[in-house]
Amino acid sequence: MIRTILTTAAISLLLLTNYYQTQSQPLTEFEIWQQKHQKMYIGEERIYREAVYQTNKQKIESHNKQQERTYDMGENQFMTLTQDEFISLYLTQVDAPELEFEEEREQVFDGAEPLKFVDWSSYSTIKSQGQCGSGWAFSVSNSIEAWYGIRGGRNISASTQQLIDCDTYSKGCYSGTNYNAMHYAQQIGLMNSMSYPYVAQQQGCRYNRGEFRINTYNFVGNQQQTLQNYLQYYPVSVGVDALNWQFYSNGTFADCGQNINHYVLAVGFDFGYNWLIQNSWGYGWGENGSIRLSPGNTCDCLNSPQNLNFL
Ligand SMILES: *[C@@H]1O[C@H](CO)[C@@H](O)[C@H](O)[C@H]1NC(C)=O
Ligand SMILES: *[C@@H]1O[C@H](CO)[C@@H](O)[C@H](O)[C@H]1NC(C)=O
Ligand SMILES: *[C@@H]1O[C@H](CO)[C@@H](O)[C@H](O)[C@H]1NC(C)=O
Numbered sequence: 001m002i003r004t005i006l007t008t009a010a011i012s013l014l015l016l017t018n019y020y021q022t023q024s025q026p027l028t029e030f031e032i033w034q035q036k037h038q039k040m041y042i043g044e045e046r047i048y049r050e051a052v053y054q055t056n057k058q059k060i061e062s063h064n065k066q067q068e069r070t071y072d073m074g075e076n077q078f079m080t081l082t083q084d085e086f087i088s089l090y091l092t093q094v095d096a097p098e099l100e101f102e103e104e105r106e107q108v109f110d111g112a113e114p115l116k117f118v119d120w121s122s123y124s125t126i127k128s129q130g131q132c133g134s135g136w137a138f139s140v141s142n143s144i145e146a147w148y149g150i151r152g153g154r155n156i157s158a159s160t161q162q163l164i165d166c167d168t169y170s171k172g173c174y175s176g177t178n179y180n181a182m183h184y185a186q187q188i189g190l191m192n193s194m195s196y197p198y199v200a201q202q203q204g205c206r207y208n209r210g211e212f213r214i215n216t217y218n219f220v221g222n223q224q225q226t227l228q229n230y231l232q233y234y235p236v237s238v239g240v241d242a243l244n245w246q247f248y249s250n251g252t253f254a255d256c257g258q259n260i261n262h263y264v265l266a267v268g269f270d271f272g273y274n275w276l277i278q279n280s281w282g283y284g285w286g287e288n289g290s291i292r293l294s295p296g297n298t299c300d301c302l303n304s305p306q307n308l309n310f311l
Contacts, residue, residue, distance in 0.1 A: 029057075037077050049080040056080075060247050070294070074249030076285050086246045090281070091261040092133045093175040115228045119268040119276055120235050123149035126289030127160070128282040130200030132173035137163035138280035139237040139263035140181040143308055144190065144212050146235045146265070152310065158185075158212045159196035165205040172202030178237040178263050178306045182217035185308070189213030213310075220305035224296055228269060230307050235267045239304040240277070240293075250287050254294035260303060264291075275301060 027035070030050050034040060041049045060073040078086055124146040127138050137160045144158040163170070167184040170176030184190075189210035196207060220230050230236050242262035244255050252274050268276040273295035283289045293299055 030054075033075065033079055037079075039080065041080075052082055053079050056247065063247075069251070071251030071253045071255070072249045073247035076247065076249075077282070078246050078285075081246070083243075083246065087243065087261070088133075089131045090129070090133060090135075091242060092136055092263065093171075093261075115225065115232065117269055117271045117273075118231055119270070120146055120150060120231075121267045121276060121278060121290065124235065124265060124267070124278060125157075126278060126283050127198075127280045129280040130198075132164070132200040132202075133175065134160065134164055134173055134200070135242075135280055136170065136176035136178055136263040137167075137181055139178050139265050140185060140308075141190065141193070142265045142278065142280070143235055143237045144185065144214065146267070147308065147310060148212075150234045156212065157193040158190040159193040159198075159210070161193070161198045161203075162190055162196045162205075162207065162210065165203050166208055173200070174202075176263075178239060178304065179217065179219075182214065182237075182306055182308050185210075185212065185214045186217060214308045215310055217306055217308040220307050222297070222302045224273070224302065227266065227275075227302060227305050228273075230305070231266060231268055235265050235278075236305045236307050237263060238266045238277070238301045238306075239263050240299040240301050242299065245279075245286075245291065248286050248291055252292050252294050254298050256299040258297075258300040258303070260300055266301065266305065269295075277301075 030053050033053065056079050057075070060075065063069065063073045081089065124142040127142070129135060129138055140163065141158040141160040145156055148154045148156045163181050163184060164172045166188070167176065167181055169180035169183065188208055190212045191207055191210040220227055220236055227236060239260035240262050241256045241259050243257060264280070265278045266275055267278050270276060270292070275293040275298070277291045277293055279286060279289055279291060281289070293301060297303070
């Protein structure tokens with residue numbers, strides 16, 4: 001199986017290299033994009049994907065001409081996907097069976113002292129979820145990674161694959177939620193991702209145990225100031241509506257609805273109270289893998305923030 005995949009990969013690479021070497025004309029933009037993202041389409045598929053690429057390119061160009069825009073769009077790895085394909089491959093379906101969780105307790109801070117901007121982004125690394133709707137799992141494994149870096153004084157990487165394979169409240173690459181994943185990490189614990197590496201697809205559960213076991217997790221609350229307050233200590237996993245994030249490149253984003261279909265890690269907020277959000281679509285997407293969201297409940301980010309603790 002593995003060997004077949006490797007052989008196929010080697011042949012594709014060879015074809016790809018040959019293909020470009022035998023071209024005498026300069027490469028088109030689409031060909032340059034294909035090379036950069038190691039994609040090769042042939043026949044009908046190539047005609048179709050090039051058309052999708054061109055449509056997306058026009059969408060990006062017309063967005064970037066708007067005078068009033070707060071963010072720019074840019075070309076990235078999603079250029080040959082329609083929005084429907086993007087949704088089904090990278091976002092989470094929100095029909096996961098809900099776990100009963102504790103009464104939502106909301107601490108409201110009186111706001112006497114304005115909270116200072118904070119940025120924990122250097123304590124967790126940007127991951128690539130691949131063609132798997134596993135943002136919910138990365139959001140939680142990254143929040144464990146950040147906790148260890150900040151409070152535990154250790155540089156760790158907690159297994160995301162284990163959540164995809166073993167959290168029975170979620171449905172692997174298809175759907176999941178941050179609180180169910182935290183429940184798993186509390187009951188069972190997560191292995192190191194070196195021992196249980198990421199493969200971007202659901203497999204059978206290989207190990208139902210782990211050294212990174214959280215003590216508690218809790219709903220943060222729906223107030224901007226409550227989330228800001230939690231962020232003073234460490235990052236918080238949040239659900240978001242990422243439907244329109246496909247070509248986000250840089251700037252402050254607010255062009256979104258209120259239906260959670262993805263999970264990410266809030267790592268702080270800036271002096272303008274924009275949320276600093278780490279995503280799991282690689283460094284090539286957004287601002288080096290991150291997005292800045294406007295203050296308040298932008299993209300529904302205040303709907304389901306979950307905090308975890310090891311103490
Ligand atoms: C995005 O980045 C480009 C290049 O750095 C910059 O010129 C542009 O102003 C930025 N756009 C926004 C909306 O911040
Ligand atoms: C943590 O370890 C990873 C992998 O070894 C490394 O890339 C990263 O720079 C380290 N981070 C810190 C904060 O030491
Ligand atoms: C991305 O990272 C590079 C290298 O660390 C840095 O120069 C650049 O300013 C960063 N871009 C953004 C938008 O943060």
